[in-house]
Amino acid sequence: xxxxRLRFAPSPTGYLHVGGARTALFNWLVARxxxxxxxLRVEDTDxxxxxxxxxxxxxxxxxxxxxxxxxxxxFQGANLPRHRADAERLLAAGKAYRCFCTPDELSERRAKAExxxxxxxYDRRCDxxxxxxxxxxxxxxxxxxxxxxxxxxETAWTDLVHGRIAFPHTDIDDFVILRSDGTPIYNxxxxxxxxxxxxxxxxxxxxxxxxTPKQIxxxxxxxxxxxxxxxxxxxxxxxxxxxxxxxxxxxxxxxQHLGILPEAMVNFLALLGWSPGGDFDEVMTREQLIAxxxxxxxxxxxxxxxxxxxxxxxxxxxxxxxxxxxxxxVAPKLVAAGLATADELAAKPEWLHSLLELxxxxxxxxxxxxRQAAPFFGDTVGYEPEAVAKQWKDPAALRALFASVRxxxxxxxxxxxxxxxxAHRALAESKGLGAGKLFQPLRVALTGSxxxxxxxDVMVLLGRERTRTRLLAAEExxxxxxxxx
Ligand code: GLU
Numbered sequence: 001x002x003x004x005r006l007r008f009a010p011s012p013t014g015y016l017h018v019g020g021a022r023t024a025l026f027n028w029l030v031a032r033x034x035x036x037x038x039x040l041r042v043e044d045t046d047x048x049x050x051x052x053x054x055x056x057x058x059x060x061x062x063x064x065x066x067x068x069x070x071x072x073x074x075f076q077g078a079n080l081p082r083h084r085a086d087a088e089r090l091l092a093a094g095k096a097y098r099c100f101c102t103p104d105e106l107s108e109r110r111a112k113a114e115x116x117x118x119x120x121x122y123d124r125r126c127d128x129x130x131x132x133x134x135x136x137x138x139x140x141x142x143x144x145x146x147x148x149x150x151x152x153x154e155t156a157w158t159d160l161v162h163g164r165i166a167f168p169h170t171d172i173d174d175f176v177i178l179r180s181d182g183t184p185i186y187n188x189x190x191x192x193x194x195x196x197x198x199x200x201x202x203x204x205x206x207x208x209x210x211x212t213p214k215q216i217x218x219x220x221x222x223x224x225x226x227x228x229x230x231x232x233x234x235x236x237x238x239x240x241x242x243x244x245x246x247x248x249x250x251x252x253x254x255x256q257h258l259g260i261l262p263e264a265m266v267n268f269l270a271l272l273g274w275s276p277g278g279d280f281d282e283v284m285t286r287e288q289l290i291a292x293x294x295x296x297x298x299x300x301x302x303x304x305x306x307x308x309x310x311x312x313x314x315x316x317x318x319x320x321x322x323x324x325x326x327x328x329x330v331a332p333k334l335v336a337a338g339l340a341t342a343d344e345l346a347a348k349p350e351w352l353h354s355l356l357e358l359x360x361x362x363x364x365x366x367x368x369x370x371r372q373a374a375p376f377f378g379d380t381v382g383y384e385p386e387a388v389a390k391q392w393k394d395p396a397a398l399r400a401l402f403a404s405v406r407x408x409x410x411x412x413x414x415x416x417x418x419x420x421x422x423a424h425r426a427l428a429e430s431k432g433l434g435a436g437k438l439f440q441p442l443r444v445a446l447t448g449s450x451x452x453x454x455x456x457d458v459m460v461l462l463g464r465e466r467t468r469t470r471l472l473a474a475e476e477x478x479x480x481x482x483x484x485x
Contacts, residue, residue, distance in 0.1 A: 001228070001295075004036035004201045008062075008069075009076075009190065011043045012054035015251035016061030018305065019205060019235050019243065022269045026232060027203050028067045029270065029293040039197055040069040044077045045189055061252040065262050066286065074197060076189055083184035086192045086222060087146050087177050095221040096177060098144040099126040100137055121173035122147065146178040148188075148217065155213040160203070160230030161298045167213040175214055187211050191218040194227065203230040230295060233273045236302045243305050255310070259365035261329075263321065264314040272303035283316040315364035323353045326360055326369075333370045339377040355461055358453045372452075376461055380473055381448035391441045391450060395481040398441050401431065402478070405442060406471045409464060417456040424456070445474035 008024040010016070031038035042058070044050040062069070090096035099122075110120040127149060129137075137144070150173065156166035177188035184192065190211075194202065209231050219226045237247035249255060255265055267284050276292040284292065318326065331345050331352070345352055355376055356369065363369045375381050392398055404427060412423055428438040443455050446467065452458055459467050 001030075001034055001036075001201065004030060004034055005039065005198050006031050006036060006201050006203065007039040007041050007074075007194070007197060007199055008067075009041040009043050009193075009204070010058050011046065011049075012051060012058060013046065013049040014054055015057045015253060017250055018252060018255075018269065019250075020058075021061060021065060021067075021252045021265075022235065022272050022303075023204055023232060024062060024067050025065070025266060025269050026274065026298075027201075029290060030201065030203070030295065031070070032290045033293050036200075037070045038067075039071055039074065039199075041074040041076060041193060041197070043186075043189070044075055045080075045183065045186075047077070050077075057251075057253060061256075064256055065252065065266055067266075074193065076193055079189070079193055079196070080183065082196060083189050083192045084178065084182055087184065087188060090148065090177065090218075090221055091146055093221070094149075096146045096148050097127050097174075098134055098138070099147045099174075099176070100129075100142050100144045101126060102143075124149075124174055127174070143180040145176045145180050147174040148177050148214075148221070150174050150217060155216050157212065157216060157226070157229055159209075160201075160228060160295045161233070161300055162209075162231060165209065165212070167210075172213060172217075177218070187214045188218060191215050191222070191224075195219070195222060195224040199227050200225075201228045201230065203232060206231045206234050230298060232298065233300060234302045235272055235305050238304055238306050240302075240304075247305065248307055259367045260310060260314050261317050261321070261366070264310065264317040267317065268310045268313045272305065273299050275299060283313065283320070311364045318363055318366070318369075319361050323356055323360075326356050327352055329366050330356060330369050330373070333366065334373060334377070337370055337374070339370075339374060351461065358457050358461065362453060375447040375449070375452065375458075379466070379469055381446075381470065383444060383448045383477065384450065387444045387448070387450040391444045392478065392481065395478040399475050399478045399482065401433075401438065401441070402445060402471045402475050404431070405438075406468055406475075409459075409467050409471070415460060415464060417454065417460050420456040420459055446470050 006027040008020075008027050010020050010024075028038045030036060040062070042055055044055070059073075087096065091098070101122075106122075109123070113120040126144075126147070150169050152169060154166050154168045155172075156164055159165050175187065176185050178184055194215075212229055212231070216226055235243045237243050239247075241247075243250060249258065252265070256262070263286060266286055267282075267289065270284070270289050270293070271282060274293070274297050276294075276297055280292070327349070331342065334340050334345065335342050355373065359369045359372045362372065405424070408423055408427055412420060414420075424438060424442075425435050428435045431438075439455050440450065443452055443458075444450060446452075446455070446458055446462060462470065
């Protein structure tokens with residue numbers, strides 16, 4: 001495959017589905033890997049169902065994922081004159097014929113065939129019409145469709161995913177290529193466009209396998225080079241059923257709003273139906289994916305969309321990406337949550353980076369970081385009732401203990417996590433307490449919660465003054481709880 005030309009050809013009749021995004025991604029990866037060209041074609045021929053919002057959602061989704069296309073977007077609807085011309089070329093060459101059977105006649109014959117227990121196939125009666133008869137009907141303005149005359153034999157291809165696939169032509173009846181209103185049927189429009197766009201590899205969902213023999217027949221009839229085909233496995237939910245809304249969000253945009261990073265989504269989608277083989281690290285950047293991608297690694301069996309794995313993957317990317325990028329994602333959310341102003345954050349980038357370093361390894365979603373960041377802002381914290389009930393059982397003793405911590409903090413010279421921890425361990429020991437008996441209540445005083453990052457990392461980020469204020473506030477609160485107040 002030298003410089004392949006590939007395309008993603010969505011119908012703009014809804015949002016960008018994760019299955020569509022996966023198809024786009026695989027096409028994009030092949031193009032980027034082999035120095036090929038990735039094209040976007042919007043299949044908007046279904047006027048009734050296609051919408052501008054949907055077209056925009058497709059652009060937005062692809063842009064968010066970073067799947068850039070290389071040439072102007074092709075709108076299929078604009079190619080109608082060529083679709084017609086190609087169909088008429090087939091008619092002129094005797095490879096297609098006019099069919100005057102009406103929809104009512106056809107459905108009647110279909111019903112009859114089915115009632116007799118058989119499958120309906122077009123019986124070619126209009127292919128038998130005498131030349132004069134056809135000419136007379138056309139002159140009289142009788143409506144007709146164009147049908148492709150399927151020759152005897154079979155059509156086979158070597159699918160990049162499934163290997164050899166063959167369809168005997170007895171299974172393919174003379175299919176319509178142009179409707180009576182002059183608009184093309186899907187298979188014809190796609191082939192006409194793929195030829196015009198110079199597509200050399202078609203990768204799309206498994207659900208198109210039955211269209212491929214018809215399309216190959218059209219390539220042959222139009223005298224065009226047949227591209228390679230690869231049909232990607234379906235995507236199932238964790239219950240093994242075809243992925244649908246029942247399984248949760250299926251739109252790419254939904255994941256964007258849930259705080260999934262585009263690099264995590266790309267990584268996750270890449271592993272739905274592809275594997276680099278052998279032992280490999282599942283967490284890959286876009287560049288690593290391009291380097292590792294090969295159509296040899298495409299899998300046949302249905303892929304499973306596991307949202308928990310996606311979240312895990314997101315956490316992995318969050319932990320590894322440049323901290324500046326994390327800051328750029330989180331800062332606006334901290335501002336929106338009312339924790340700080342943009343100016344305040346901009347004034348202390350190093351502090352913000354240290355805070356994010358601490359929180360990102362404990363987060364799966366950007367919002368997890370924001371939630372955990374709250375105690376690091378503002379003068380006071382709210383105490384979680386469960387944490388208070390569990391860790392602050394002896395208010396009077398704790399007040400005295402916190403007062404000692406306050407003295408320690410005021411006097412302690414080296415404001416580093418290791419040094420603060422050593423000093424607090426010594427303090428606990430001098431009071432005849434296990435370290436946990438000091439650390440856990442202290443954690444509640446500083447963060448309001450029984451869980452937080454390392455206590456002394458928290459202290460370092462809070463700073464001496466704010467640590468002192470938090471201790472005073474806790475002592476005040478404990479005074480209210482004490483019976484001896
Ligand atoms: N518009 C078709 C779809 O969305 C394109 C199929 C193809 O790639 O040929 O399924």
